[in-house]
Amino acid sequence: MILNKYYYGYKCIYEKKSNYMQIDKDTQVLINERINNNAPALESFTPQELRALRAKMAETPEELKVDITDVKDFSVSGTLGTIPLRKYFNKSSHNINKDKLPLIIYFHGGGFVMGDLESHDLVCRHLCKQTHAIVIAVDYKLAPEFKFPSQITETKDAITEIIKISSELKIDENKIILCGDSAGGALATVGTIMSRDKIIPKVHGQILVYPWVDMTMCRRSMDIELEGMILNKKTIKYFVDHYLNSYEEQVDWRASPILTPNLKNMPPTYIFGAGLDPLVDEGDAYKRRLLSFGNEVHYRLFPGQMHAFVSNSVQLPTALICIKEMSEAAIAIFSKLK
DSSP states (O other): EEEEEEEEEEEEEOOHHHHHHHHHHHHHHHHHHHTTTTOGGGGGSSSHHHHHHHHHHHHOOGGGGGOOSSEEEEEEEEEEEEEEEEEOOOOTTTTTTSSSSEEEEOOOOSSTTTTOOOOOHHHHHHHHHOOSEEEEEEOOOOOSSSOTTTTHHHHHHHHHHHHHTTTTTEEEEEEEEEETTHHHHHHHHHHHHOOOOOOSSSOOOEEEEEEEOTOOOOOOGOOOOOOOOOOOHHHHHHHHHHOSSSGGGGSSSTTTGGGGGTTTTTEEEEEEETTOOOTTHHHHHHHHHHHTOOOOOOEEEEEEEOOTTGGGGTTHHHHHHHHHHHHHHHHHHHHHHH
């Protein structure tokens, strides 16, 4: 069944898909745990409380940590001030004798309100180890202290400044991928569009994990409502209210990159979706828009997973399957580049 709705003059397409509501057994355990513990809704916290909660969630048991030989925090200067970064490089037989290595620039999720270098450290370590590439995570400024379009400015500045010092970082500037999840997926998407438009240096692919590419909140999956879920429409509205200055900004292409009028000549794109995620229709719709402009797009749905599962591999081991497929996607993109 397909329903149409018009929002600020834009047509949103709703699709009903029965496989969304299958629940993975580990996800069910986590849901039950949240219900039994009467876990408060995320929107009941202040941004500062959310950040503290996210930091606690990022704690990794010793046996699940991933060793990387070279992890270094550094920073670059941006329009809004210093941008903290973290570089991951793993010396191995695959790359130790190479002068320059491919690069994955990673933008973390968190509704533009929470998340930092620690929240997605484990994801970045896995990506680095599995791709034999350099991974650089971006600690962009958060809302509501820095509202839209501050994060777009930080994305533009971070990518530009990293590529400026590519020789110093031993990066092959002809092999660069942008990657991100949720809000970070939106920033990776916008960064790729800016690259296509020559606003910033060239990037060669994008890997998007349940990307938040449509802030109009009008797609059918927004109505997914299961007790114990981390994300629902109320939570998303909470993030929108903290991020945007006004609801009119919902249709700015930089806030909702799916509304970009022209999506021609985009680099190879891999999109990963979670079936229990209110954002799942957005990733699927963005896939279809990219395909309609003749782009190379690959889409993978994890039906029984909730939003943010990739950054919670401690409790949701299916995350490791997704990260492996993300790594394979990066390798596939790099392999086609000279």
